[in-house]
Structures are given as structure tokens and as C-alpha cells.
Amino acid sequence: MTTTHRHITVLLAALLLPLCAKAGSGDDFGTWTAINLKGNITEKLKAGFWFEMRTKDKCTSIDCFDILPSISYDVLPFLELGVGAELVDARAFKEIGFRPYATIHLASGPLEFSLREMPFIEIYTNAPTTFTLRSSVKITWAIPDTRITPYVNIELFTRSHWEKTRHYAGVDFGFGKRSSLDLFYMYYSFAGETAQRHLVGVTYNIKIR
Helix, strand or coil: CCHHHHHHHHHHHHHHHHHHCCCCCCCEEEEEEEEEEEEECCCCEEEEEEEEEEEECCCCEEEEEEEEEEEEEEEECCEEEEEEEEEEEECCCEEEEEEEEEEEEEEECCEEEEEEEEEEEEEECCCCCEEEEEEEEEEEECCCCCCEEEEEEEEEEECCCEEEEEEEEEEEEEECCCEEEEEEEEEEEECCCCCCEEEEEEEEEEECC
């Protein structure tokens, strides 16, 4: 077995291991599937469009549909500023979100560290407007001589106190010149709840230009 094959085996095992762990009796399982379109308007100005479908109740029902247009600008080689909108259509509610954000990227060889802060404003059709700070830390490792990039990511949602956390472990597989497939597992924990969520996701990334 080559070194690259060993890397892939270990990464896939790490990704799938949480799925084999015993979950709480009240925990839920679901899927998140998405298409992510990205493109450069200029060298530093970028635009994106994200469409996602989420399931819940052990994958038997639709949770929501999520649409996210965005635009960003590389202010410095390590600093990206952006703004986006989020349109959520769920059975129980509809939501419009406003998402300004700042992301710091630091890289050393195949390793990259990113820190993102996003003050998120959510406007609901049948509930009060809410403000949430979404803080994300992500570490990626681009395996040399391959187009395989495993990563771990943690995202905290805070209002007046901690609300919930998304814990990601995933692998991005690049193919072609402008596309990749991102496979991940997420453990989704909520404040004050004993039942949590386990999610498997796949995102097809397409770079238009």
C-alpha cells in the first residue's frame, strides 16, 4: 500500500468512525447536500451561490432548503471580508439572514488555519429578529502530490450565551480543474438538550472562473 493510499484509508476511517459510535437513544440523524458555485469577478473580488437541502428525522423528512448568495473581497493576502444573504425555507418557518463576515487565513506548507467571525442577523416570518455571533475555526491539510484535503472545523453559535456548536470532520476530493467533492460528518450539539444530531454531508464545489 502506498503512502497516499494509507493516508486516504486513515482519513476515511477517521471520518466514518463517529458514525459507528453508539449514539444517544434520542439523537437524530440527517443529511446535508449542497451545490456550491464560486467565481472570481476580479483578482480579489469573488462571488458565490450556495444551494442546500437538509433532512432530519433519521433522513425521512425534509428539514429545510437553504440558499446563500455572497460576495467577498481579499483586503490583504491573509484577510477576507465578505457579506451574504441566507434564505431558508422550512416547514415551520421562513427566514432571511444577513451575514457579514471577516476571515483570517494563515498557511504553512500543506497546513492552513482559518478563523472566521460572522455577526448573523436572522429575520423570521413568525418570530422575533435574532442576532447570533457565529465563530468558526478550521484547519485543513492538503496532502502533497494529491488533490485530497482533509479538515476539521468547529463553529460556535452565541447569543446572550452559548446556543449550539457544529463539529465537522471531512475530506475534500479535487477532480478536474474547477471542481471538488466535499464529504463530511457533523456532530451538532445544542445547549440544554440531551438529544443531539448526527449529520452526513456532501457538497459539490464548482469554480466558474
